[in-house]
Amino acid sequence: MCGSKMSTTYRTAWISDVHLGTRGCKAGALLEFLRETEFETLYLVGDLIDIWSLRRGIYWPQAHNDVIQKLLRKGRKGTEIIYIPGNHDEFISEFLGHYGSVTIRKNAIHMTAEGRRLLVMHGHELDNVVQHLGWLAHLGDIGYVTLMRCNWLVNFVRRIMGLGHWSLSAYVKAEVKNVVNFIGKFEESIVRYAKDYNVDGVLCGHIHTAAMRMVGDNTYYNCGDWVESCTAMVEHHDGKMELLFFDPTVSATPTLNEEEEKHPDYQPVLL
Ligand SMILES: [Mn+2]
Secondary structure (H helix, E strand, C coil), X not given: CCCCCCXXXXXXXXXCCCCECCCCCCHHHHHHHHHHEEEEEEEECCCCECHHHHHHCCCCCHHXXXXXXXXXXXXXXXXXXXXXXXXXXXXXXXXXXXXXXXXXXXXXXXXXXXXXXXXXXXXXXXXXXXXXXXXXXXXXXXXXXXXXXCXXXXXXXXXXXXXXXXXXXXXXXXXXXXXXXXXXXXXXXXXXXXXXXXXXXXXXXXXXXXXXXXXXXXXXXXXXXXXXXXXXXXXXXXXXXXXXXXXXXXXXXXXXXXXXXXXXXXXXCCC
16 A cells, blocks of 8 residues: 555546635535546536626635646546536636637536436526526525524514514525425426437536436436535446535645645646
8 A cells, every 4th residue: 555545536527616716615625525536527517716706806715726726637637627617607608619628618418338418507598497596596605594693683673663573584494495496497497408409317507406316207417516515426437426425614725735746837826
């Protein structure tokens, strides 16, 4: 044994909604995943960089640089990277084409080892079909706990205004029910959308809710996000698909790992 950690290898991996450039991004957990796993093909299924947020103010810690560097390094070492822009990084779609090991595409058809055809797309294409999608995309920004903490304030104001008690938690629970309905509608709509591509399944992101389930005779895959849940979809060498969950509380290691330090070509990008 040489003492170095053995990395797990997969045929394919899909990650989406990393939202680099926002405080919510769990770059530490993602870096750990990228360090410990290798893949032949990696799909970045949209919203890798959050330009909407960066327009409001620059937030770009070292860990976010490290994510980009780690991805490019994987590309140099032979991973084929397919970047499908989402709505928060839509400007990337102006640069469709091949850039070394990185290909930028609007969407892609992935053929699994078992010969199943999957349509890979971000999912914002359905924004006009499914209502309230935009609202849901921002759900992750405000935590449930934070909302609950505001309940006393809401009722304090209501009392002053002569209004009755109002339960924020009941309101949120009702909204959650709407969200469940919404997710179901999104899944059905995107599977219907994918049918034109003559595929066995569709793999997307966008709604920050990881899933893998049958919708009619198609499979719906959602690789989730790296803001709340920290999930990745992977395909094993035999074509079996699996949803992986990571610990969102892992903080970014401030220093680079040994392997990266040994390579002098590592140049942090300055913004
Ligand atoms: Mn999105």
